[in-house]
Amino acid sequence: METLAASAADSPEARAARRIADAAPGVARDAEAELYRLLAPRARRYGLRHLRDAHAASDLMQHVMALTIEQLRSGALREPERVLSFVLGACRMTVIDQRRGERRREDLLQRYADDVPSLADLHVAPRLDHQRVADCLERLPERERSVLVLTFYDEQPSEVVGRQLGLSAGNVRVIRHRGIDKLRRCVDAGRRAAA
Amino acid sequence: MNANAATTSHLSLEQLLDYWLHDGDAAATEAADEHLMQCDDCGALLDELVALGDAARAAFRAGAVPAAASGAFVSTLAERGVKVREYRLPHNGSVDCTVAPDDELLVSRLEAPLQGVERLDATWRLSLEPGVQRTRHDIPFDPRAGEVLFLPKLAEVRRLPEHTMEVTLLAVEPGATREIGRYTFRHRPWPAT
Numbered sequence: 001m002e003t004l005a006a007s008a009a010d011s012p013e014a015r016a017a018r019r020i021a022d023a024a025p026g027v028a029r030d031a032e033a034e035l036y037r038l039l040a041p042r043a044r045r046y047g048l049r050h051l052r053d054a055h056a057a058s059d060l061m062q063h064v065m066a067l068t069i070e071q072l073r074s075g076a077l078r079e080p081e082r083v084l085s086f087v088l089g090a091c092r093m094t095v096i097d098q099r100r101g102e103r104r105r106e107d108l109l110q111r112y113a114d115d116v117p118s119l120a121d122l123h124v125a126p127r128l129d130h131q132r133v134a135d136c137l138e139r140l141p142e143r144e145r146s147v148l149v150l151t152f153y154d155e156q157p158s159e160v161v162g163r164q165l166g167l168s169a170g171n172v173r174v175i176r177h178r179g180i181d182k183l184r185r186c187v188d189a190g191r192r193a194a195a
Numbered sequence: 196m197n198a199n200a201a202t203t204s205h206l207s208l209e210q211l212l213d214y215w216l217h218d219g220d221a222a223a224t225e226a227a228d229e230h231l232m233q234c235d236d237c238g239a240l241l242d243e244l245v246a247l248g249d250a251a252r253a254a255f256r257a258g259a260v261p262a263a264a265s266g267a268f269v270s271t272l273a274e275r276g277v278k279v280r281e282y283r284l285p286h287n288g289s290v291d292c293t294v295a296p297d298d299e300l301l302v303s304r305l306e307a308p309l310q311g312v313e314r315l316d317a318t319w320r321l322s323l324e325p326g327v328q329r330t331r332h333d334i335p336f337d338p339r340a341g342e343v344l345f346l347p348k349l350a351e352v353r354r355l356p357e358h359t360m361e362v363t364l365l366a367v368e369p370g371a372t373r374e375i376g377r378y379t380f381r382h383r384p385w386p387a388t
Contacts, residue, residue: 134254149262152248164265166337
Protein backbone atom coordinates (compact mmCIF):
# COMPACT_ATOMS: atom_id res chain seq x y z
CA MET A 1 0.00 0.00 0.00
CA GLU A 2 2.97 2.29 0.58
CA THR A 3 3.74 2.32 -3.15
CA LEU A 4 0.18 3.37 -3.86
CA ALA A 5 0.34 6.24 -1.37
CA ALA A 6 3.82 7.39 -2.37
CA SER A 7 3.31 7.26 -6.12
CA ALA A 8 -0.04 9.02 -5.99
CA ALA A 9 0.73 11.82 -3.51
CA ASP A 10 0.60 14.52 -6.18
CA SER A 11 -1.96 12.88 -8.40
CA PRO A 12 -5.15 14.58 -9.63
CA GLU A 13 -7.01 12.41 -7.11
CA ALA A 14 -4.88 13.70 -4.23
CA ARG A 15 -5.30 17.31 -5.38
CA ALA A 16 -9.08 16.97 -5.57
CA ALA A 17 -9.12 15.29 -2.15
CA ARG A 18 -7.09 18.16 -0.63
CA ARG A 19 -9.48 20.73 -2.10
CA ILE A 20 -12.43 18.93 -0.52
CA ALA A 21 -10.67 18.61 2.83
CA ASP A 22 -9.59 22.28 2.82
CA ALA A 23 -13.06 23.62 2.03
CA ALA A 24 -16.07 23.95 4.29
CA PRO A 25 -18.15 20.75 4.17
CA GLY A 26 -20.09 20.44 0.94
CA VAL A 27 -18.66 23.60 -0.65
CA ALA A 28 -16.03 22.08 -2.98
CA ARG A 29 -18.60 20.56 -5.29
CA ASP A 30 -16.33 20.70 -8.35
CA ALA A 31 -13.59 18.83 -6.53
CA GLU A 32 -16.09 16.25 -5.31
CA ALA A 33 -17.37 15.71 -8.84
CA GLU A 34 -13.78 15.44 -10.10
CA LEU A 35 -12.87 12.91 -7.43
CA TYR A 36 -15.96 10.92 -8.24
CA ARG A 37 -15.21 10.98 -11.97
CA LEU A 38 -11.69 9.70 -11.33
CA LEU A 39 -12.31 7.09 -8.67
CA ALA A 40 -15.84 5.77 -9.07
CA PRO A 41 -15.06 3.68 -12.19
CA ARG A 42 -12.08 2.12 -10.41
CA ALA A 43 -14.17 1.28 -7.35
CA ARG A 44 -16.85 -0.20 -9.59
CA ARG A 45 -14.25 -2.28 -11.42
CA TYR A 46 -12.99 -3.57 -8.07
CA GLY A 47 -16.53 -4.49 -7.14
CA LEU A 48 -17.13 -6.31 -10.41
CA ARG A 49 -13.98 -8.37 -9.99
CA HIS A 50 -14.62 -9.29 -6.39
CA LEU A 51 -18.42 -9.49 -6.25
CA ARG A 52 -19.15 -10.67 -9.81
CA ASP A 53 -22.43 -8.77 -9.94
CA ALA A 54 -23.06 -5.47 -11.72
CA HIS A 55 -25.65 -4.23 -9.23
CA ALA A 56 -23.52 -5.15 -6.23
CA ALA A 57 -20.54 -3.45 -7.88
CA SER A 58 -22.56 -0.26 -8.44
CA ASP A 59 -23.68 -0.35 -4.82
CA LEU A 60 -20.09 -0.79 -3.67
CA MET A 61 -18.98 2.12 -5.84
CA GLN A 62 -21.68 4.42 -4.48
CA HIS A 63 -20.98 3.37 -0.91
CA VAL A 64 -17.21 3.81 -1.18
CA MET A 65 -17.47 7.19 -2.88
CA ALA A 66 -20.06 8.43 -0.36
CA LEU A 67 -17.84 7.26 2.48
CA THR A 68 -14.74 8.87 0.94
CA ILE A 69 -16.40 12.22 0.40
CA GLU A 70 -17.91 12.12 3.88
CA GLN A 71 -14.51 11.41 5.42
CA LEU A 72 -12.86 14.20 3.44
CA ARG A 73 -15.56 16.74 4.28
CA SER A 74 -15.45 15.94 7.97
CA GLY A 75 -11.67 15.94 8.15
CA ALA A 76 -11.62 12.34 9.34
CA LEU A 77 -9.34 11.45 6.44
CA ARG A 78 -6.35 13.31 7.84
CA GLU A 79 -4.01 12.73 4.91
CA PRO A 80 -6.07 13.55 1.82
CA GLU A 81 -3.12 12.70 -0.42
CA ARG A 82 -3.63 9.09 0.66
CA VAL A 83 -7.09 9.04 -0.88
CA LEU A 84 -6.23 6.17 -3.24
CA SER A 85 -5.17 3.98 -0.34
CA PHE A 86 -8.31 4.95 1.51
CA VAL A 87 -10.56 4.08 -1.43
CA LEU A 88 -8.84 0.73 -1.99
CA GLY A 89 -9.12 -0.08 1.70
CA ALA A 90 -12.79 0.93 1.70
CA CYS A 91 -13.40 -1.28 -1.34
CA ARG A 92 -11.80 -4.22 0.45
CA MET A 93 -13.79 -3.65 3.62
CA THR A 94 -17.02 -3.22 1.68
CA VAL A 95 -16.53 -6.53 -0.09
CA ILE A 96 -15.87 -8.21 3.26
CA ASP A 97 -18.97 -6.50 4.71
CA GLN A 98 -21.09 -7.53 1.75
CA ARG A 99 -19.99 -11.09 2.16
CA ARG A 100 -20.93 -10.90 5.82
CA GLY A 101 -24.25 -9.33 4.89
CA GLU A 102 -23.77 -6.26 7.04
CA ARG A 103 -26.12 -3.33 6.65
CA ARG A 104 -23.97 -0.25 7.32
CA ARG A 105 -23.49 0.13 3.58
CA GLU A 106 -27.22 0.65 3.04
CA ASP A 107 -27.44 3.11 5.92
CA LEU A 108 -24.64 5.20 4.48
CA LEU A 109 -26.09 5.06 0.99
CA GLN A 110 -29.40 6.36 2.30
CA ARG A 111 -27.73 9.15 4.23
CA TYR A 112 -25.55 10.35 1.36
CA ALA A 113 -27.47 9.22 -1.71
CA ASP A 114 -28.32 12.77 -2.74
CA ASP A 115 -24.75 13.99 -2.27
CA VAL A 116 -23.10 11.48 -4.56
CA PRO A 117 -22.69 12.75 -8.13
CA SER A 118 -24.71 11.21 -10.92
CA LEU A 119 -23.80 7.88 -12.48
CA ALA A 120 -24.50 9.37 -15.88
CA ASP A 121 -21.02 10.85 -16.17
CA LEU A 122 -19.23 7.60 -15.52
CA HIS A 123 -17.09 5.81 -18.01
CA VAL A 124 -18.77 2.51 -18.79
CA ALA A 125 -17.36 -0.60 -20.41
CA PRO A 126 -17.32 -0.50 -24.20
CA ARG A 127 -20.38 -1.83 -25.97
CA LEU A 128 -19.48 -4.39 -28.61
CA ASP A 129 -21.30 -5.52 -31.70
CA HIS A 130 -22.22 -9.06 -30.67
CA GLN A 131 -22.58 -10.25 -34.27
CA ARG A 132 -19.08 -9.00 -34.99
CA VAL A 133 -17.75 -10.81 -31.94
CA ALA A 134 -19.55 -14.00 -33.03
CA ASP A 135 -18.01 -13.71 -36.52
CA CYS A 136 -14.56 -13.15 -35.06
CA LEU A 137 -14.97 -16.08 -32.67
CA GLU A 138 -15.90 -18.33 -35.55
CA ARG A 139 -12.69 -17.39 -37.36
CA LEU A 140 -10.58 -18.60 -34.46
CA PRO A 141 -9.06 -22.08 -34.51
CA GLU A 142 -11.29 -24.67 -32.83
CA ARG A 143 -9.12 -25.01 -29.77
CA GLU A 144 -8.96 -21.27 -29.10
CA ARG A 145 -12.68 -20.77 -29.67
CA SER A 146 -13.66 -23.64 -27.39
CA VAL A 147 -11.33 -22.46 -24.66
CA LEU A 148 -12.73 -18.93 -24.87
CA VAL A 149 -16.36 -20.11 -24.87
CA LEU A 150 -15.83 -22.40 -21.89
CA THR A 151 -13.78 -19.75 -20.10
CA PHE A 152 -16.15 -16.86 -20.52
CA TYR A 153 -19.45 -18.71 -20.27
CA ASP A 154 -18.90 -18.96 -16.55
CA GLU A 155 -15.69 -16.95 -16.15
CA GLN A 156 -13.84 -20.08 -15.14
CA PRO A 157 -10.16 -20.30 -14.23
CA SER A 158 -7.78 -22.27 -16.41
CA GLU A 159 -7.76 -25.32 -14.18
CA VAL A 160 -11.53 -25.87 -14.52
CA VAL A 161 -11.51 -25.31 -18.28
CA GLY A 162 -8.51 -27.62 -18.60
CA ARG A 163 -10.32 -30.41 -16.79
CA GLN A 164 -13.29 -29.96 -19.12
CA LEU A 165 -11.22 -30.17 -22.28
CA GLY A 166 -8.49 -32.59 -21.30
CA LEU A 167 -5.84 -29.84 -21.27
CA SER A 168 -3.38 -28.69 -18.64
CA ALA A 169 -4.09 -25.37 -16.88
CA GLY A 170 -0.88 -23.95 -18.34
CA ASN A 171 -1.94 -24.95 -21.83
CA VAL A 172 -5.37 -23.34 -21.32
CA ARG A 173 -3.70 -20.09 -20.26
CA VAL A 174 -1.53 -20.04 -23.37
CA ILE A 175 -4.47 -20.83 -25.69
CA ARG A 176 -6.70 -18.33 -23.86
CA HIS A 177 -4.18 -15.55 -24.18
CA ARG A 178 -3.60 -16.24 -27.88
CA GLY A 179 -7.34 -16.49 -28.54
CA ILE A 180 -8.33 -13.31 -26.74
CA ASP A 181 -5.53 -11.41 -28.44
CA LYS A 182 -6.76 -12.52 -31.88
CA LEU A 183 -10.38 -11.85 -30.94
CA ARG A 184 -9.51 -8.37 -29.78
CA ARG A 185 -7.63 -7.55 -32.97
CA CYS A 186 -10.45 -8.89 -35.14
CA VAL A 187 -13.13 -6.91 -33.30
CA ASP A 188 -10.95 -3.77 -33.40
CA ALA A 189 -10.39 -4.18 -37.14
CA GLY A 190 -14.14 -4.49 -37.69
CA ARG A 191 -14.80 -1.41 -35.58
CA ARG A 192 -12.25 0.62 -37.52
CA ALA A 193 -13.67 -0.57 -40.84
CA ALA A 194 -17.18 0.41 -39.78
CA ALA A 195 -16.11 3.88 -38.57
CA MET B 196 1.69 14.14 -12.18
CA ASN B 197 -0.91 12.05 -13.89
CA ALA B 198 -2.05 8.97 -11.99
CA ASN B 199 -1.25 6.87 -15.02
CA ALA B 200 2.27 8.23 -15.18
CA ALA B 201 2.73 7.26 -11.55
CA THR B 202 2.59 3.61 -12.47
CA THR B 203 5.95 2.39 -13.66
CA SER B 204 4.72 -0.46 -15.83
CA HIS B 205 1.35 -1.59 -17.05
CA LEU B 206 -0.25 -4.96 -16.45
CA SER B 207 -0.01 -7.29 -19.41
CA LEU B 208 -3.03 -8.75 -21.17
CA GLU B 209 -2.16 -12.09 -19.58
CA GLN B 210 -1.92 -10.61 -16.09
CA LEU B 211 -5.30 -8.93 -16.54
CA LEU B 212 -6.89 -12.18 -17.75
CA ASP B 213 -5.40 -14.06 -14.80
CA TYR B 214 -6.70 -11.37 -12.47
CA TRP B 215 -10.20 -11.38 -13.89
CA LEU B 216 -10.48 -15.16 -14.12
CA HIS B 217 -9.07 -15.88 -10.64
CA ASP B 218 -5.98 -17.56 -12.02
CA GLY B 219 -3.50 -15.68 -9.86
CA ASP B 220 -2.60 -16.13 -6.22
CA ALA B 221 -3.66 -13.73 -3.45
CA ALA B 222 -0.49 -11.63 -3.75
CA ALA B 223 -0.92 -11.18 -7.52
CA THR B 224 -4.57 -10.22 -7.05
CA GLU B 225 -3.69 -7.69 -4.38
CA ALA B 226 -0.97 -6.18 -6.57
CA ALA B 227 -3.39 -5.94 -9.50
CA ASP B 228 -6.07 -4.35 -7.28
CA GLU B 229 -3.55 -1.74 -6.22
CA HIS B 230 -2.35 -1.07 -9.74
CA LEU B 231 -5.87 -0.75 -11.13
CA MET B 232 -6.75 1.74 -8.41
CA GLN B 233 -4.31 4.19 -10.01
CA CYS B 234 -4.05 3.19 -13.67
CA ASP B 235 -6.92 4.00 -16.00
CA ASP B 236 -5.11 2.61 -19.04
CA CYS B 237 -5.04 -0.85 -17.50
CA GLY B 238 -8.58 -0.34 -16.23
CA ALA B 239 -9.77 0.44 -19.76
CA LEU B 240 -8.02 -2.66 -21.11
CA LEU B 241 -9.64 -4.77 -18.40
CA ASP B 242 -13.03 -3.27 -19.27
CA GLU B 243 -12.41 -4.22 -22.88
CA LEU B 244 -11.54 -7.81 -21.97
CA VAL B 245 -14.61 -8.09 -19.78
CA ALA B 246 -16.80 -6.71 -22.59
CA LEU B 247 -15.28 -9.22 -25.02
CA GLY B 248 -16.02 -12.03 -22.58
CA ASP B 249 -19.59 -10.80 -22.12
CA ALA B 250 -20.08 -10.63 -25.89
CA ALA B 251 -18.60 -14.11 -26.37
CA ARG B 252 -21.01 -15.46 -23.76
CA ALA B 253 -23.96 -13.70 -25.38
CA ALA B 254 -23.00 -15.00 -28.84
CA PHE B 255 -22.73 -18.55 -27.53
CA ARG B 256 -26.05 -18.29 -25.69
CA ALA B 257 -27.67 -17.00 -28.88
CA GLY B 258 -26.51 -20.13 -30.71
CA ALA B 259 -24.26 -18.08 -32.98
CA VAL B 260 -20.94 -19.71 -32.09
CA PRO B 261 -19.97 -23.37 -32.37
CA ALA B 262 -17.66 -25.02 -29.87
CA ALA B 263 -16.26 -28.33 -28.74
CA ALA B 264 -17.00 -29.01 -25.10
CA SER B 265 -17.18 -31.68 -22.44
CA GLY B 266 -19.98 -33.64 -20.83
CA ALA B 267 -19.31 -31.78 -17.58
CA PHE B 268 -19.88 -28.42 -19.26
CA VAL B 269 -23.15 -29.57 -20.84
CA SER B 270 -24.33 -31.08 -17.54
CA THR B 271 -23.65 -27.80 -15.77
CA LEU B 272 -25.77 -25.89 -18.28
CA ALA B 273 -28.59 -28.45 -18.07
CA GLU B 274 -28.55 -28.25 -14.26
CA ARG B 275 -29.03 -24.51 -14.56
CA GLY B 276 -32.13 -24.96 -16.63
CA VAL B 277 -30.70 -24.48 -20.13
CA LYS B 278 -32.90 -26.49 -22.50
CA VAL B 279 -30.47 -28.97 -24.02
CA ARG B 280 -31.22 -31.22 -26.98
CA GLU B 281 -28.63 -33.93 -27.10
CA TYR B 282 -27.89 -36.60 -29.69
CA ARG B 283 -25.57 -39.40 -28.65
CA LEU B 284 -24.17 -41.37 -31.56
CA PRO B 285 -22.43 -44.72 -31.11
CA HIS B 286 -19.18 -45.27 -32.95
CA ASN B 287 -19.90 -44.98 -36.70
CA GLY B 288 -23.57 -44.42 -35.87
CA SER B 289 -26.39 -42.32 -37.32
CA VAL B 290 -29.36 -40.45 -35.93
CA ASP B 291 -32.57 -38.66 -36.95
CA CYS B 292 -32.40 -35.20 -35.48
CA THR B 293 -34.15 -31.83 -35.24
CA VAL B 294 -34.22 -28.60 -33.22
CA ALA B 295 -37.30 -27.62 -31.23
CA PRO B 296 -38.33 -23.96 -31.00
CA ASP B 297 -37.50 -23.80 -27.30
CA ASP B 298 -34.15 -25.60 -27.49
CA GLU B 299 -31.29 -23.47 -26.23
CA LEU B 300 -28.34 -25.77 -26.79
CA LEU B 301 -27.75 -28.51 -29.33
CA VAL B 302 -25.20 -31.20 -28.48
CA SER B 303 -23.75 -33.97 -30.62
CA ARG B 304 -21.91 -36.64 -28.65
CA LEU B 305 -19.84 -38.83 -30.93
CA GLU B 306 -18.46 -41.95 -29.32
CA ALA B 307 -15.02 -42.73 -30.70
CA PRO B 308 -11.88 -44.71 -29.86
CA LEU B 309 -9.66 -41.82 -28.79
CA GLN B 310 -6.95 -43.60 -26.85
CA GLY B 311 -3.58 -42.74 -28.32
CA VAL B 312 -5.00 -39.94 -30.46
CA GLU B 313 -2.97 -36.77 -30.02
CA ARG B 314 -4.63 -34.48 -32.48
CA LEU B 315 -8.12 -34.63 -33.93
CA ASP B 316 -9.57 -33.11 -37.08
CA ALA B 317 -13.10 -33.46 -38.41
CA THR B 318 -14.65 -33.11 -41.85
CA TRP B 319 -18.25 -32.09 -42.55
CA ARG B 320 -20.30 -32.79 -45.64
CA LEU B 321 -23.86 -31.55 -46.08
CA SER B 322 -26.29 -32.91 -48.66
CA LEU B 323 -27.31 -29.30 -49.21
CA GLU B 324 -23.84 -28.52 -50.57
CA PRO B 325 -22.88 -31.41 -52.86
CA GLY B 326 -19.14 -31.69 -53.41
CA VAL B 327 -18.27 -29.31 -50.57
CA GLN B 328 -16.28 -30.60 -47.63
CA ARG B 329 -15.42 -28.46 -44.63
CA THR B 330 -12.68 -29.30 -42.20
CA ARG B 331 -12.19 -28.33 -38.58
CA HIS B 332 -8.66 -28.68 -37.35
CA ASP B 333 -7.24 -29.52 -33.94
CA ILE B 334 -10.47 -30.11 -32.05
CA PRO B 335 -10.03 -30.23 -28.28
CA PHE B 336 -11.09 -33.50 -26.67
CA ASP B 337 -10.47 -35.58 -23.60
CA PRO B 338 -9.22 -39.01 -24.75
CA ARG B 339 -10.38 -40.56 -21.46
CA ALA B 340 -13.98 -39.56 -22.20
CA GLY B 341 -14.21 -41.78 -25.28
CA GLU B 342 -16.40 -39.22 -27.00
CA VAL B 343 -16.21 -35.89 -28.78
CA LEU B 344 -18.83 -33.25 -28.01
CA PHE B 345 -19.77 -30.67 -30.60
CA LEU B 346 -22.06 -27.76 -29.87
CA PRO B 347 -23.11 -26.55 -33.33
CA LYS B 348 -24.55 -23.14 -34.10
CA LEU B 349 -28.11 -23.80 -33.02
CA ALA B 350 -29.44 -20.65 -34.69
CA GLU B 351 -28.04 -21.80 -38.04
CA VAL B 352 -29.18 -25.42 -37.73
CA ARG B 353 -32.67 -24.25 -36.83
CA ARG B 354 -32.93 -22.44 -40.19
CA LEU B 355 -31.77 -25.38 -42.33
CA PRO B 356 -34.21 -27.46 -44.39
CA GLU B 357 -34.22 -31.25 -44.35
CA HIS B 358 -30.75 -32.56 -45.07
CA THR B 359 -28.14 -35.13 -44.20
CA MET B 360 -24.77 -34.32 -42.68
CA GLU B 361 -21.83 -36.68 -42.54
CA VAL B 362 -19.08 -36.08 -40.01
CA THR B 363 -15.76 -37.92 -40.12
CA LEU B 364 -13.31 -37.85 -37.23
CA LEU B 365 -9.66 -38.05 -38.21
CA ALA B 366 -6.71 -38.81 -35.97
CA VAL B 367 -3.84 -36.67 -37.21
CA GLU B 368 -0.57 -38.59 -37.05
CA PRO B 369 2.89 -37.74 -38.34
CA GLY B 370 2.60 -37.61 -42.13
CA ALA B 371 -0.94 -39.01 -42.31
CA THR B 372 -4.50 -38.92 -41.05
CA ARG B 373 -6.45 -41.95 -39.90
CA GLU B 374 -10.23 -42.16 -39.91
CA ILE B 375 -11.49 -43.11 -36.48
CA GLY B 376 -15.23 -42.65 -36.89
CA ARG B 377 -17.96 -41.66 -39.32
CA TYR B 378 -21.37 -40.36 -38.24
CA THR B 379 -24.55 -39.42 -40.07
CA PHE B 380 -27.14 -36.87 -38.98
CA ARG B 381 -30.50 -36.89 -40.77
CA HIS B 382 -31.97 -33.52 -39.95
CA ARG B 383 -35.58 -32.49 -40.29
CA PRO B 384 -36.92 -29.07 -39.33
CA TRP B 385 -39.32 -28.93 -36.41
CA PRO B 386 -42.84 -29.32 -37.85
CA ALA B 387 -44.65 -26.01 -38.36
CA THR B 388 -47.76 -25.67 -36.22
